[in-house]
Amino acid sequence: xxxxxxxxxxxxxxxxxxxxxxxxxxxxxxxxxxxxxxxxxxxxxxxxxxxxxxxxxxxxxxxxxxxxxxxxxxxxxxxxxxxxxxxxxxxxxxxxxxxxxxxxxxxxxxxxxxxxxxxxxxxxxxxxxxxxxxx
Amino acid sequence: xxxxxxxxxxxxxxxxxxxxxxxxxxxxxxxxxxxxxxxxxxxxxxxxxxxxxxxxxxxxxxxxxxxxxxxxxxxxxxxxxxxxxxxxxxxxxxxxxxxxxxxxxxxxxxxxxxxxxxxxxxxxxxxxxxxxxxxxxxxxxxxxxxxxxxxxxxxxxxxxxxxxxxxxxxxxxxxxxxxxxxxxxxxxxxxxxxxxxxxxxxxxxxxxxxxxxxxxxxxxx
Numbered sequence: 001x002x003x004x005x006x007x008x009x010x011x012x013x014x015x016x017x018x019x020x021x022x023x024x025x026x027x028x029x030x031x032x033x034x035x036x037x038x039x040x041x042x043x044x045x046x047x048x049x050x051x052x053x054x055x056x057x058x059x060x061x062x063x064x065x066x067x068x069x070x071x072x073x074x075x076x077x078x079x080x081x082x083x084x085x086x087x088x089x090x091x092x093x094x095x096x097x098x099x100x101x102x103x104x105x106x107x108x109x110x111x112x113x114x115x116x117x118x119x120x121x122x123x124x125x126x127x128x129x130x131x132x133x134x135x
Numbered sequence: 136x137x138x139x140x141x142x143x144x145x146x147x148x149x150x151x152x153x154x155x156x157x158x159x160x161x162x163x164x165x166x167x168x169x170x171x172x173x174x175x176x177x178x179x180x181x182x183x184x185x186x187x188x189x190x191x192x193x194x195x196x197x198x199x200x201x202x203x204x205x206x207x208x209x210x211x212x213x214x215x216x217x218x219x220x221x222x223x224x225x226x227x228x229x230x231x232x233x234x235x236x237x238x239x240x241x242x243x244x245x246x247x248x249x250x251x252x253x254x255x256x257x258x259x260x261x262x263x264x265x266x267x268x269x270x271x272x273x274x275x276x277x278x279x280x281x282x283x284x285x286x287x288x289x290x291x292x293x294x295x296x297x298x299x300x301x302x303x304x305x306x307x308x309x310x311x312x313x314x315x316x317x318x319x320x321x322x323x324x325x326x327x328x329x330x331x332x333x334x335x336x337x338x339x340x341x342x343x344x345x346x347x348x349x350x351x352x353x354x355x356x
Contacts, residue, residue, distance in 0.1 A: 053211055053212050053236070053239070054236060054238060054239075055238055055239075055242055056238065075210075075212065077188055077210065077212040077213045077215070077216045078210075078212040080212070080215075080216050081211070081212040081215050081216065081246075084246050085242065085246070088245065088246060089242070089245060089246075101189075103189070103191070104189070106190075107189070107190065107216075107220065110223060110224070111219070111223070
């Protein structure tokens with residue numbers, strides 16, 4: 001699959017790395033050049049400099065040809081806007097947005113956008129660790 | 136009219152003050168406590184501390200009874216989401232979003248967020264108009280710029296000067312609605328002769344404006 005990942009921070013770069021190793025074609029988009037240092041060792045990953053909330057930047061990253069897009073910047077509203085652009089303007093088949101604020105997940109459901117909330121996932125994992133200890 | 140302003144930065148602050156002075160009921164939603172404290176002495180009684188791009192923040196400002204939500208933070212994405220939440224969750228009829236990137240004007244419309252206003256675009260248009268030699272001015276825009284009311288000063292060298300309106304082939308989607316001559320209003324019909332020095336008022340689809348200019352003034356874009 002050809003996958004675009006918008007946001008190349010710790011989460012985005014780690015996701016890009018895993019998907020690339022798994023054999024997918026990956027392009028990352030970020031507006032800070034330094035963020036690409038995280039993926040310096042993987043030449044196969046294309047790095048596009050620019051903000052994901054610009055339709056031409058997404059187009060330049062291959063939004064018209066890609067099979068999937070993940071919006072994983074650290075700004076929830078930017079991810080929502082990118083995901084909507086991906087779905088409604090570029091008609092990308094698989095789109096997922098990262099949201100940091102658990103309450104925002106309701107909003108995304110209402111807008112029909114698939115989402116993953118790292119905050120909630122981490123809270124659940126930590127809960128399981130702590131809750132499994134005998135009292 | 137009840138207007139909710141999302142974002143208490145410079146634009147939001149002055150927008151709220153202007154609307155208040157016009158006699159409207161206004162609320163300002165500001166996320167940042169530090170910024171809130173700054174504007175509180177002045178507009179504290181209409182200030183709501185919260186995130187105006189969330190259902191919770193808009194709820195606290197009473198969005199369900201708002202006639203207009205204007206999202207004017209410095210972030211295009213926040214303004215987009217605020218407008219969408221206002222429409223989706225609270226059925227606000229009119230939403231206006233400020234965008235920094237002029238390209239996001241079209242995107243706002245496409246994503247159902249209402250009208251977008253780009254100060255970059257407004258200033259660009261003004262500069263464009265200043266350098267424009269065609270003497271074509273937009274008086275009023277409708278439907279987010281799709282339709283415009285235009286004013287054209289007709290020079291005596293214009294190809295249509297001296298012609299009867301019936302002989303002027305105006306492009307489809309445009310209409311000459313008034314002729315101002317020596318301070319008098321003429322409602323034109325086919326027999327009206329256009330003269331140099333006339334000020335013409337036309338209504339036109341924006342994509343027909345260059346054709347209209349071509350017909351009236353004989354110049355390309």
